Amino acid sequence: MSGFVEKLRGIVGDRGLVVDDAGKAPYLGDWRENFMGAALAIVRPASTDEVASVVRLCAAEKVAVVPQGGNTGMVGGATPDTDGRAIVLSLNRMNRILEVDPLGYTMTVEAGVVLKTIQDEAARHDRLFPLSLAAEGSCTIGGNLATNAGGVQVLHYGNARQLVLGIEVVLPSGEVWNGLRALKKDNTGYDLRDLYLGAEGTLGIITRAVLKLWPRPKDIATAWIAVPSPAAAVTLLSGAHAASEDNVTSCELMARQGIDLVLQHIPGAADPLAERHDWYVLLEWSSTRPRREGEAGLAGKMEAYLGEAMEQGLVLDAALAQSEAQAKAFWALRENHSESQKKDGPSIKHDISVSVSRIPAFMDEGLAAMRTVLPSCRPVPFGHVGDGNLHFNCMAPVGWDKPRFMEVAPAISAAVYDLVVKYGGSISAEHGIGRMKVEELAHYRGRIELDTMRAIKRALDPANLMNPGKVLEV
Ligand code: FAD
Ligand code: 2HG
Ligand code: ZN
Secondary structure: OHHHHHHHHHHHOHHHEEOOHHHHHHHHEOOOOOOEOOOOEEEOOOOHHHHHHHHHHHHHHOOOEEEEOOOOOOOOOOOOOOOOOOEEEEOOOOOOEEEEEOOOOEEEEEOOOEHHHHHHHHHHOOEEOOOOOOOOOOOEHHHHHHOOOOOOOHHHHOOHHHHEEEEEEEOOOOOEEEEOOOOOOOOOOOOHHHHHOOOOOOOOEEEEEEEEOEEOOOEEEEEEEEEOOHHHHHHHHHHHHHHOOOOEEEEEEEEHHHHHHHHHHOOOOOOOOOOOOOEEEEEEEEEOOOOOOOOOHHHHHHHHHHHHHHHOOOOOEEEEOOOHHHHHHHHHHHHOHHHHHHHHOOEEOOEEEOOHHHHHHHHHHHHHHHHHHOOOOEEEEEEEHHHOEEEEEEEOOOOOOHHHHHHHHHHHHHHHHHHHHHOOOEOOOOOOOOOOOHHHHHHHOOHHHHHHHHHHHHHHOOOOOEOOOOOOOO
């Protein structure tokens, strides 16, 4: 294959090619350390033309391409398989912000721009790019679009699909589809853009995007709230929409088990409330209307609302952030859930969704289902309750190593996913399918849906070279 690698070098130059084992290593395993693959080379093109030339070469030589952004995905979608015959195509050199149009509320970027850089650039123009997730310091917009990422503000702004107007894609043939349109309305036939969003790199490589911007919030209220139950959390959220004048931008539910792991593993983390409680909500309201002199603003409204909720027994205790630093500390308790679970030991994740009003019943039945399979397991449910999206995770019993837990893990997952189906929910709300849930997708999706998906994949990638083995077996 040395001739092939030299052809790659001819396209991307020395800076764009990684062939030594130490250099390749960070691109070959996933964030959760569940998958480790091998690759002929890591290819890092610097432009759409270079991506297209690399993909054309791979198509001609029948070499599979695994697109990769920040490599923070939760389902192994960016990890090559172990045969070492694919290349990893990393977008991390395509990291330029190409244009900001504050008047039209858009930003045009290359796919490898880190999400936090986009948020900061929008803020510099007094605008907001609302996609927000704990991996924002390292995930890329290309990866966010390819996974249709969710995060903590979906209930107000929508998921990644709703935050983008146009995209440019390098197709499996190496041709470039320029759908980089900044149009809010465009009913000209099938929506090709929506095909590539959430396709996890199996239909093509997103190289550029036109993103939507929003006005930057000027008044933000954040509260850390102890609630008696998930049912109380859902009722609290339901009333908050009107009480905040439709300004609820985040509503995250957490169980005490998750908080204990954060306090144990994350230096500097502290419990905002004096007493221990079983359930917590992190509630945030944001408005673009600045708080005027002498007004209590959103914090005043939130305080009044939480006071009423306390009288109704929906709230047990609450702390309203008195500063940006305190709000950040509340958020750190939520955002360090994944990191602290990773540090604690083996776990399995169930990124599920049901309708918001069915969260309480699902929680009860789901916890019972996990414990029926393995009474000593340690469930850590948390997540985006406003989207009906729970991370219904489960830590291994204390003292168990990964191989032992993985023997029983499939039975726990099957119990959870069967219940999700009973509730009319989804087995992957926001993380995607990757390689981790290929079998589950095939099992839980209907024949018509699977046949249609396979027909699309075969039509757009007949040689099955674009991220093969991910999402669907064809
Ligand atoms: P990667 O991991 O590199 O790739 C993900 C998938 O997209 C792969 O299938 C890959 O092949 C494909 N891909 C990447 N770039 C491209 C491209 N340019 N064109 C085509 N395909 C491409 N996700 C959420 O939805 N919500 C959350 O709240 C959330 N929180 C997280 C918190 C932590 C601590 C971590 C580690 C992850 C979290 N994630 C979350 C998962 C992950 O961050 C997101 O899925 C993110 O969108 C992935 O971006 P990435 O650039 O790292 O993509
Ligand atoms: C989050 O909401 C992410 O923090 C990660 O989606 C969830 O670790 C998880 O299970
Ligand atoms: Zn999440």
